[in-house]
Each structure stands twice: as C-alpha cells, then as structure tokens.
Amino acid sequence: MILPKSPASTLRAYCHYCVQSRSDLEVKNCTGGLVFASKKPCPFYAYRTGGKRAPVKVMRQFCLDCMGGGKEAVRECSIIDCLIYPFRFGKNPALARQGRSKVEMSQMSLLRKATAREISRKIARTGNRP
Secondary structure, eight states: OOOOOSHHHHHHHHHHHHHTOSOHHHHHTOOOOBOTTTOSBOTTGGGTTSSSOOOHHHHHHHHHHHTTTOHHHHHTOOOTTSTTGGGTTSSOGGGTTOSOOHHHHHHHHHHHHHHHHHHHHHHHHHSSOO
16 A cells, blocks of 8 residues: 655545545545544544645644544554554654754754844844844
8 A cells, every 4th residue: 555645645545535435526525524533523624625735733633632642652553554644743754854953953043043142232232223
C-alpha cells in the first residue's frame, strides 16, 4: 500500500476510506458524523474536499482522540497501516530533515535579539523610531 505524501491527500484518502467509497461525491456528501473511537464530530470534515489547507495538528488531535488522549499511546501506536499514522506526531514526514538546524536557529535568535537591542537604544537616544 502506497501512502499519500501530503496532508491534504492523506485526509482525502482517509475520507474515502471512512465513507467506504472511491466516489468524490460520497466524500462531499459526508455529514461529518461522530467518530467511532472518540464519539466526537469528525475533525477532518472541513478539509474533506480539499478546499482548505489541512493542518497536520488536526491529525495529531485525531490520533490523541483515537488512543484515549495519551501521548505515550500515540507514540507507541502499532497500527502502521492507518493512513494517519505517519502524521501522528503533528509533523509532516515529507518535510523531515528540511529547514534549519538547532545551531542555525539559535544563531538567528541571537542576531534578532541583538538587532532589537540596537533599535531600542537608537530609539532611546533619538526619541523617535528609525
């Protein structure tokens, strides 16, 4: 089974699985009923047609609800064939290892703080904004 890579395509695939149909019309006509595991309305309902950007945090919340609210249970989840499984930590696995390292982020933070201090000093000396 090939898993969809983007959060949006994953949610659409999950919706097709949930309504047990390959028809987009069936997904569109979904009423967003109660989720069996959590007894709450479907968190994916607003994102089912792809009109809104699907946040991975919604998937994280879904996993928490499914596993009874336990973070450890989500971490130890063994249902690897679940479509939401790769997103269970609230991160997009397709973006893993992209972005800046912790060292780069701390350097940027120090630079921002130094710039903010310099601007504050300039404002204090001149009495107006630069």
